[in-house]
Amino acid sequence: MDKELKQLQEKINYDKTFDCVQCGYCLPACPTYETMKKETHSPRGRINLVKEYAEGKISVEDLKEPIDKCLGCNACTVVCPTNVQYGKILEGAKHVIEEKRTKSKKEEWVENLIFDKVFPSRKWMKRIGNVSWLYQKSGLQSLAQKIKMTSIAPLHLDQFEKVLPDLPSPTKRKSRPKVIKAEGETRMRVGFFTGCIMDSVFFEINKKTIELLIKAGCDVVIPETQTCCGALHAHSGKVESSRQLAKQNMIAFEEEHVDVIVNNAGGCGARLVEYEELFTDEQWKEKAKSFVEKTRDVSQILYEALDQIEFTRPINDIVTYQTSCHMINVQKVTKEPFELLQSIPGIEYRQFKGYDRCCGSAGIYNMLNYDDAMDILDKKMTHVKVSRAHTIVTTNPGCLLQMKLGIQREGLQGKMRAVHLVELLHEAEPVSKERQVTAISNNA
Ligand code: SF4
Ligand code: SF4
Structure with missing residues (x-):
């Protein structure tokens, strides 16, 4: 076999594609197969494309779109009876697609700035936070929204900036x-x-x-x-x-x-x-x-410390939970958020259909594939509404913004809210039992 093809097969995890027996059990679990209704946009279809590409039968262009449209939610890996390591196959495919991509000098400069300078730097991230705080507090945000200036922003940033939380001041x-x-x-x-x-x-x-x-x-x-x-x-x-x-x-x-x-x-x-x-x-x-x-x-x-803390403020609310795919499918953290929610006094917990399916956020997927991500989100919101919950709890920043966007798209602002699990637990005013006991005995 030619050396270049062999190297490509190693990089793209070609050997792992043979674990797929084409049974199709993963199809109902895949959000993009559900909304896009194409075999090439299912886990099985994508694995086949990777295999064909690694055998030199199709071009990188044929592979790119189906791979770009994958959420990377890993829902397929959980249901797969042969334990196909789809995450590895996907990562290999993305790596190869990235290597083959031709970029202009400007694109290269922007990418290097974002990936090598901005994200890895705590200083840069702080600066972004501080500039955004200034934008919110100076009245610029309201003005930009009023004169519809935000609509010229790329990647639908105008939609996301509407649901950003209030940012803290640089002093804080x-x-x-x-x-x-x-x-x-x-x-x-x-x-x-x-x-x-x-x-x-x-x-x-x-x-x-x-x-x-x-x-x-x-x-x-x-x-x-x-x-x-x-x-x-x-x-x-x-x-x-x-x-x-x-x-x-x-x-x-x-x-x-x-x-x-x-x-x-x-x-x-x-x-x-x-x-x-x-x-x-x-x-x-x-x-x-x-x-x-x-x-x-x-x-x-x-969760492990539940016997050491006590929630002192009941939250009389109907609450539901949108799981983070990466948390349940990769980290395998499943029961703890449910147990914590149900330990808050006053809460009525209601689960909605498809609570464990991807919300369409998937890192920056919703920015890069806005319309597809919104199709997935709108479907989810129809089930959320059936639950009649007032609070949607999430455990990931991307999911949190996406659910806030879902509430906005449904016109439910003021009637429904999305919060991080930590925010709801904090709202229930937990106290350390040990500290309470010490305070009581000091007062006695
Ligand atoms: S469930 Fe697993 S083995 Fe079956 S088609 Fe999907 S990836 Fe292949
Ligand atoms: S990672 Fe998610 S979107 Fe991608 S193929 Fe698997 S189930 Fe479908």
Whole structure:
């Protein structure tokens, strides 16, 4: 076989495509097959295309569109009876497509700026947060919306900026300490993975996450040299950049000697638990193994600490939950958010049909494939409305913005809201039981 073809087959994980027995069990689970109704836009169809491409039977152009339209939600891997590693096949295909892509100098410059400078830099992300705060507070946002100036923004950013939360002032951002001590006795030393979007746009959710963790008996450390998880890089076929970011994060948390590494974003968490697969050399593989073993979603830590906290404010509301695909299909965190929600006094929990299917956000899929993502979202909102819930809970920033957008598209602002799980738990005003007991005995 020609050497180039052999190398391509290795890169694209050709051998893994043979695990697919074409049974079609994955078809009903695939959101893009449901909305686009094409075999090429199903898991089985995409695997076949990758195989044909790796055998030199089709061109990269034939492969590109079906792969670009895949959400990467991993719903197909969960139902597959032969355990096809679709995620690996998808990542390989994206890597090869990216390598073959011809870019103009301008495109290359913009991509390098976004992927190599902006996302990996905490400074840059802070700056973006501060500029957005100024945009909101100076009245520029209202003016731009009034004169419809936002409609000229690319990638449908005008739609997303309408549902952005209120951003914190630069002073508030600056005042966060690096180490925050537990309330009461320390149960564990937790390293908090802040995420890039979470820490710039959803800074308040990060703040509430820390507050919940300290009530659950955790000393919280925020390593300053941590960086982006690398999910966006990997989903865009930039494997080497993703590997470098993983290395930086592993070193940052290793230096802090933490017991556990906690995140609050389903998509980032999924990337963090996949770090081991990025390396072949023993030394980095070993480091990655230890990193992955320590990685947890915040819901797992809070669930384990449920007997140590008490919610003091009932939330009399009908609540539903839109899962994060990466959290349930990759991290396999399933029961904890449900259990936490149902432990809040006053809540009436109602599950809607398809709660565990992708909402169409999928990283930046909804920006790059806006119309397809909105088809998926609109379908979801029809089921959400049937539940008659007033609050939709999510566990990932992308899903949160997408569900806010869904509420807006349905004209339900003021009647329905979307929140992160951490926000709802915080709203229920949890207190540390140990601290309560200490306060009572001090007063006696
Ligand atoms: S369920 Fe698995 S084996 Fe069956 S068609 Fe889908 S990917 Fe292939
Ligand atoms: S990852 Fe999601 S969208 Fe892509 S093929 Fe699998 S089920 Fe379909």
